[in-house]
Every structure is written in structure tokens, then in C-alpha cells.
Amino acid sequence: MWQGLQSITDYKKKTSPVTDQDVLLPNRLNNFFARFEDNTVPLTRPATKTCGLSFTAADVSKTFKRVNPRNAAGPDGIPSRVLRACTDQLAGVFTDIFNQSLSQSAVPTCFKRATIVPKKAKVTELNDYRPVALTSVIMKCFERLVKDHITSTLPDTLDPLQFAYRPNRSTDDAIATTLHTALTHLDKRNTYVRMLFIDYSSAFNTISPNWDMRDFCS
Known part of the structure; x- marks a missing residue:
């Protein structure tokens, strides 16, 4: 799929060799990872209202059973396979911990x-210096529980063309929809199609949250 898109768009990844002996490496790293940050959005104070969300032992048990046993453990050293194998023994304990965290609005x-x-x-480009963070598997389970709750409260008015982070949707669906729209339009006489492909490298780390795509497109 991606090879086809790269062929259509004539995409060629640009990389520059990186060596540890490069005296300008610190400045290059700083410019690379902070290249989209022009200002910092002020933090808002957390709400003082107590959280009414809580989980049951069945919720936690179901989440533990979904854990991939091959996932690496975080700094707490608790392996994924332990959560799956000892779900019945651990679900009640962590249910109390999760609910206490929610009631106090504080994460341990x-x-x-x-x-x-x-x-x-082996480093070949600046992006290779971006490390991987191994976090607690228990925290990932906690986040998944909260995420499932948030998702269940979202309205049905989400953009139907949003395919990312939605169940039963994928990039294949996005491509199929795009091709169908383009080919349907091209069936008409004297028409043409222009497409703009945008791919942000390390988007979660480099995209400023206060960007407005409408301003970008205009």
C-alpha cells in the first residue's frame, strides 16, 4: 500500500548522514526536534470537580486479558504475561488502585x-536519536480503560472521513474512499483531480497542538 502511494507521489525520503563526531550535532538535534515549536501554550489549571468515573473488577480483568504477553515490561518490572496469567488474583487489587487514582485526580x-x-x-539520521520509552504495562491498561470510557461518550457527529483511531477503520479504507471519490469524479467529461499528500514525520512529537489545518490549506 505505502509503496504504491510513494510511487504515485514520487516520494523520496531525504536523509543526511549523521556521525557522533559532528561538532554541530547538538544544534542540529535541537533544530530537528524543536523545528515546529514557536511558542508554548499556557497550561490550564486542572478542574477541581471530582471524577465520577469508576471501574469494576470485571472491567479491569477484561483489560488485563487483552494484554499482549510479548510486550516489554516497564520500569516496575511487571511482565505482561503475569497480568494475563494472574488476572483473577490481581484484578481486584488494581481496581481499587485505579478507582483511588480517579477519585483523587492523581496518577501514582x-x-x-x-x-x-x-x-x-546504528544511527543513520537525526530521527534515530529519538528514543523509545517503555512504560508500565499496568499504566497502559489504566489508560485503555479511560480511553474506552471517553470513546463511548463521543458523539455520533464525528467526521465520517476520519479513519484514524476509530474501530473497524484503517488506512486501507481511507485509500479506497479516496480512490472511489476521485474515479467517480473522473467519470465526468473534461474533469481532472488534484491530490495533496501530507505526511508529518513523528507527528505526535512535532505537530504543534495550536496549529489550524484550515489556515495551512488557505
């Missing part, structure tokens, strides 16, 4: 720690 410090490991053993 041990859940927020991460083990930083290199992304690649």
Missing part, C-alpha cells in the same frame, strides 16, 4: 516512570 508516580532505550543501534 510509579505509573509515570519510563525506561528509555535507543530506537536503533
